[in-house]
Each structure stands twice: as structure tokens, then as C-alpha cells.
Amino acid sequence: MAAEKIFLIGLMGSGKSYWAKKMSKWIKCAGYDLDDLIVMNEEKTIAEIFAEDGEDYFRKTESKLLKWFKEKKKYVLATGGGAPCFNDNMQWMKKEGVVIWLDESVEILVQRLIKEKAHRPLIAHLDEAGIATFLQQQLVNRFSFYQQAHYRLGSDEIVESVLKKLIQKHVA
Ligand code: S3P
Numbered sequence: 001m002a003a004e005k006i007f008l009i010g011l012m013g014s015g016k017s018y019w020a021k022k023m024s025k026w027i028k029c030a031g032y033d034l035d036d037l038i039v040m041n042e043e044k045t046i047a048e049i050f051a052e053d054g055e056d057y058f059r060k061t062e063s064k065l066l067k068w069f070k071e072k073k074k075y076v077l078a079t080g081g082g083a084p085c086f087n088d089n090m091q092w093m094k095k096e097g098v099v100i101w102l103d104e105s106v107e108i109l110v111q112r113l114i115k116e117k118a119h120r121p122l123i124a125h126l127d128e129a130g131i132a133t134f135l136q137q138q139l140v141n142r143f144s145f146y147q148q149a150h151y152r153l154g155s156d157e158i159v160e161s162v163l164k165k166l167i168q169k170h171v172a
Pocket of ligand 1: 121122
């Protein structure tokens with residue numbers, strides 16, 4: 001399967017934005033972050049959108065901006081943690097290109113997220129144990145979507161070398 005479009009999915013804190021930037025440099029193509037586009041489009045932070053407009057509105061906007069990528073050619077897109085789980089987003093991404101699930105362990109995610117939880121409305125009010133419980137529950141709820149990805153990279157994998165191999169395999 002040749003792919004000009006790569007989508008990174010996974011729970012918040014799994015490194016989607018970080019790896020999308022790196023991959024886009026390796027491939028020499030555009031790298032995008034769906035959350036950043038939502039923020040630019042709405043001229044509000046994610047936290048403000050959740051607080052003022054609600055999650056339903058956020059999810060509609062997220063789907064709308066994801067579909068905007070239909071017209072774009074070669075890119076790597078970091079999606080928000082919930083993006084594959086709403087509307088037909090996952091099917092759409094799978095049809096458009098290659099979907100890679102960054103399946104980092106909950107323990108590592110908690111360590112990363114505790115420092116930057118203020119920007120993340122779903123966990124901003126939680127302590128360390130609360131974030132761990134929340135992420136475990138989210139993984140259960142989202143598993144059926146995430147597991148549809150073409151590839152799943154576990155936390156024990158050397159992410160950089162696997163991603164480079166996938167690029168060789170899929171990107172012209
Ligand atoms: C969300 C994850 C966030 C952002 C929003 C909702 C989620 O993106 O889209 O706060 O539902 O998991 P990141 O995964 O980039 O943090």
C-alpha cells in the first residue's frame with residue numbers, strides 16, 4: 001500500500017505531535033497537528049472550546065477539519081486522542097492513508113501528562129492517580145477504535161526505527 005498520508009493516533013501524551021514533526025522532516029513533507037488547527041480555526045484554546053462550546057461542538061469541529069485534509073497531498077497528521085473514536089473519522093483516515101497507533105504505556109503517559117495537564121481539559125482537575133485511572137478507562141473505551149489502525153507501536157518498541165521502516169515501506 002503506497003501512502004502519501006500518514007495519521008498518528010493514540011491516547012493523549014503518546015507523542016503524536018512529536019513524531020509527526022520528526023516524520024515530516026524525514027519524508028520532507030508537511031506535518032500537521034489537528035488540535036493546533038482547531039485552535040487556529042476557532043481562535044480559542046482547546047480548554048476554552050470545551051468550557052464554552054462543549055465537547056460535542058469540539059468533536060464536530062475536529063471531524064470537519066480532519067476532512068479538510070482530503071484536498072491535501074503528502075503529509076503526516078497528529079490527531080487528538082479522541083479523534084479516531086468519533087463520527088466516521090477512523091474509517092475515513094484508513095481510507096485516505098496509513099494509520100499508526102502509538103500505544104505508549106499508561107505509566108509513562110501519566111508521568112508526561114502530570115506536568116502539562118493544565119492544557120488538557122479532560123484531565124486538568126485530576127491528580128496522578130486520577131489521571132492513571134482516567135487513561136486506563138479511556139484505553140478500554142477507545143480500544144475498539146485504536147486497534148483498527150494499520151500499525152500498533154507498543155511502548156517496548158524503538159519508535160524511531162520502526163517509523164523509519166514504515167516510511168520506507170509506504171512512502172514513495
Ligand atoms: C483529547 C485529546 C487532546 C485534545 C482534547 C481531547 C482526547 O489531544 O484533542 O483535549 O479526547 O483524548 P491530545 O491527544 O493531542 O492531547
